[in-house]
Amino acid sequence: MTAPLLQTRDLSMHFGGVKAVRNVNFTLAEGELRCLIGPNGAGKSTFFKMLTGQLEPSHGQVLFRGHDISRAHAHEIARLGIGIKTQVPSVFDGLNVRENIWLAASRIHPRARVDAVVDEMLERLGLTGVAKRLVGQLAHGQRQWVELGIVLSTNPDLILLDEPAAGMTHEEVNKTAELVREINRSKALIVVEHDMQFIRMIAKQVTVFNQGSVLVEDAVENILRNPLVRDIYLGKQAAA
Amino acid sequence: MNARALNLLGLGLVAIFGVAFMILTPRLVELDVVLELTIYVIMAILALSLALIWGYGGILCFGQSAFFGLGAYTYAIAMFNIGESTVPLLLAILLPAAFAALLGYFMFYGRISDVYLGVITLTVTLILFNSVNSTAGPEFHIGVARLGGFNGIPGIPPLNYPGNKSAVIDLEGMFYLSTGALLATYFGLRLLLASRFGRIIVGIRENERRAELLGYDPRAYKLASFMIGGALAGLAGCLFANWGNFVSPTIFGLAQSAQIIIWVIVGGRGTLVGPIVGCIGIQWLSTALGANQPSGSLWWTKILANAPLILGIILVSFVLLVPKGLVPTLADFGQWLLRLRKHRMATTLKPKQAEEG
Numbered sequence: 001m002t003a004p005l006l007q008t009r010d011l012s013m014h015f016g017g018v019k020a021v022r023n024v025n026f027t028l029a030e031g032e033l034r035c036l037i038g039p040n041g042a043g044k045s046t047f048f049k050m051l052t053g054q055l056e057p058s059h060g061q062v063l064f065r066g067h068d069i070s071r072a073h074a075h076e077i078a079r080l081g082i083g084i085k086t087q088v089p090s091v092f093d094g095l096n097v098r099e100n101i102w103l104a105a106s107r108i109h110p111r112a113r114v115d116a117v118v119d120e121m122l123e124r125l126g127l128t129g130v131a132k133r134l135v136g137q138l139a140h141g142q143r144q145w146v147e148l149g150i151v152l153s154t155n156p157d158l159i160l161l162d163e164p165a166a167g168m169t170h171e172e173v174n175k176t177a178e179l180v181r182e183i184n185r186s187k188a189l190i191v192v193e194h195d196m197q198f199i200r201m202i203a204k205q206v207t208v209f210n211q212g213s214v215l216v217e218d219a220v221e222n223i224l225r226n227p228l229v230r231d232i233y234l235g236k237q238a239a240a
Numbered sequence: 241m242n243a244r245a246l247n248l249l250g251l252g253l254v255a256i257f258g259v260a261f262m263i264l265t266p267r268l269v270e271l272d273v274v275l276e277l278t279i280y281v282i283m284a285i286l287a288l289s290l291a292l293i294w295g296y297g298g299i300l301c302f303g304q305s306a307f308f309g310l311g312a313y314t315y316a317i318a319m320f321n322i323g324e325s326t327v328p329l330l331l332a333i334l335l336p337a338a339f340a341a342l343l344g345y346f347m348f349y350g351r352i353s354d355v356y357l358g359v360i361t362l363t364v365t366l367i368l369f370n371s372v373n374s375t376a377g378p379e380f381h382i383g384v385a386r387l388g389g390f391n392g393i394p395g396i397p398p399l400n401y402p403g404n405k406s407a408v409i410d411l412e413g414m415f416y417l418s419t420g421a422l423l424a425t426y427f428g429l430r431l432l433l434a435s436r437f438g439r440i441i442v443g444i445r446e447n448e449r450r451a452e453l454l455g456y457d458p459r460a461y462k463l464a465s466f467m468i469g470g471a472l473a474g475l476a477g478c479l480f481a482n483w484g485n486f487v488s489p490t491i492f493g494l495a496q497s498a499q500i501i502i503w504v505i506v507g508g509r510g511t512l513v514g515p516i517v518g519c520i521g522i523q524w525l526s527t528a529l530g531a532n533q534p535s536g537s538l539w540w541t542k543i544l545a546n547a548p549l550i551l552g553i554i555l556v557s558f559v560l561l562v563p564k565g566l567v568p569t570l571a572d573f574g575q576w577l578l579r580l581r582k583h584r585m586a587t588t589l590k591p592k593q594a595e596e597g
Contacts, residue, residue: 052453054453073452073457074449074452074453075452075453075455075456075457075458078452078453079455083453083454084453086453090447090450091447091450092443092446092447092450093446093447094445094446095442095443095446099439099443103439103440103443103451103454104454106436106439106440107454107455107456108455111436132243150450150454154455
């Protein structure tokens, strides 16, 4: 049996006395698309930070294709093939859109090919028209696209998306869902999202976080019917 | 005109102006003015060293004078011991770079935050100042070179043409050499900043965490730019020791460290021409004010003669009113004028079009 793409074993993160994430055992297969939901403060973003080397776990392990990456540096993990789109867009605000994508693409492509790769990515995300604009001056939705472009340009095998649809218009949400499905044809993804509409559009398997641990893991239709999940998280939204 | 054409135009202008300045100055002005300009040019190389690591690399280093002073002392000491200037010149560049590598390794790999980085670099400079200051006795010597404590090292032998000890570079030659070194530094840095490395260090300045999540190791890139900055400051230090044939611990002093930062603030971070303009402008002003001895009892002449006071006012006004610095603000103004012209042309065209329609 081959190792799963990503696996965590008893992964925990304590901040002082606060246990933000506790004993999470999580497995993701190659090419899988998984949604992560849970109320604010459930530990989803902390979990992502441990997967990408931004936080060192208090204990437990993160295995990527069987290699322990729990104590690896963020840049080493990125080179192994994990990319992340953070909750608040983390982009190079003082540079223009093209330069943003260029920086990402030039990490993996030889100099002669970078420009062509960048053009392709700008076209794919519909950013060609704003290529010369400073990213800091773009609308929130567009900055999200730029960050997605940056992440895709390093060609990772696993992409973590932290609330990709947040602050987007209805039309942009649809476009994002379509893009996520397209990316999933060749890559594995973990998507944190609050927008249930969006989750219905993309998800098959959903993991629910609550108070730092995994509450339940099931297919999306079962999750939506699960009374426990409704209680702690969906209550208001499902009733509405 | 697109950005690329503007860029090339700027480069061309700097090249033409720089070469003309280098060739014409000694033919047009007296030797004392040439001497004065030489020191401005040498300090401009020092300004460029900080323009790279702070303006582009985002590393606020209060201790650029540490590398400058080390370069000067290294040249002086090596020169007394060796006698031929090729090796001392190289050492004056390599030793500060190595020192920057050591210091930078602990700062960047120890994940020291920006504020502490400033404090550490400043402290290192002051430690060097105090250490060298207390080397007055005859027991403090390296080879035949006495360190001399606060009195410094006088009578440093000048640079010679490579391999020929007796062919000493004269005062006019020093001007050509320093201006040539400044131009080479400027164009070298332009090339560096246009390269992949240069674009990555700017990316790290903009968002270090993002660069890291893309797979770049910010520590290594910062260390590399810090070393290049150290090497350039060392080169400037070597030329400085040559210029006055003298070096003393004040080179490591607080005033010197602060000045470099002021040049970059006034000229503009994120540009190379800016810090050169800031450096030369402020030095010229300091000299002019210093020469202006208070005459008579008019109160304002006394204020004008107080160079530190005037420089302080300039610094505070820049930080408050022109925070981007001289050159970026002028560039913004130029672009605004261009847009205004375009706008005017567009509005004057409209009625005509209406008539034709």
